[in-house]
Amino acid sequence: KAGVTQTPRYLIKTRGQQVTLSCSPISGHRSVSWYQQTPGQGLQFLFEYFSETQRNKGNFPGRFSGRQFSNSRSEMNVSTLELGDSALYLCASSLEGTARVTKTQYFGPGTRLLVL
Amino acid sequence: KNQVEQSPQSLIILEGKNCTLQCNYTVSPFSNLRWYKQDTGRGPVSLTIMTFSENTKSNGRYTATLDADTKQSSLHITASQLSDSASYICVVSAGSSGDKLSFGTGTRFAVRP
DSSP: OOOOEEEOSEEEEOTTOOEEEEEEOOTTOOEEEEEEEETTTEEEEEEEEETTEEEEEOSOOTTEEEEEOTTSOEEEEEOSOOGGGOEEEEEEEESSOTTOTTOOOEEOOOEEEEEO | OOSEEEEOSEEEEETTOOEEEEEEEOOSSEEEEEEEEEOTTSOOEEEEEEETTOOEEEETTEEEEEETTTTEEEEEEOSOOGGGOEEEEEEEEESTTSOEEEEOOOEEEEEEO
16 A cells, blocks of 8 residues: 655745645545644644544644545645744544554655745 | 653664663543654654553564553663664553644654664
């Protein structure tokens, strides 16, 4: 099976712009979660989608949004970019929910976003 | 204050040596604890998942332990190899359905020949 894929892998934007990142989960996986990773903060949970519905949400401002399509592919959007949004954005998929006890999350390689 | 604290922040050891990474948490109610390995430029890969009733779990040369009473976990790496060089992240799930995740900031681990 192909792993989790994320596009694009690298992205450079300027402040005030918006960006859309894409994630294709492993075939058959219905849960997709998004994370922001920075050197100082480590991994931070953004949100989780399951069957096209947002099931969990982290503590990020409304500029960060996402959606999931019927084929389980997911997109994440960040509007009005700020310098502090520069980070590695990781997507992870699993068969069921994020934290279902024995369900392993499989991470994609991430999209590295640089905001200038 | 982060609810998941990892130590040390970074560690360098010689190839073939053993080492132990620590994870202390205050998250409650506990659901499960996971250790991930993240190679530079890649996404994290799950090493172990432990629930409340499990106090040890192994994955090859990696052995994780959990003490739910003291809220501590450790990841022991035996006979380290150069390919073990990575960041190791501890993640604790809480809540009745385990859907609240708390992440440690990771231990950067380097193995030298």
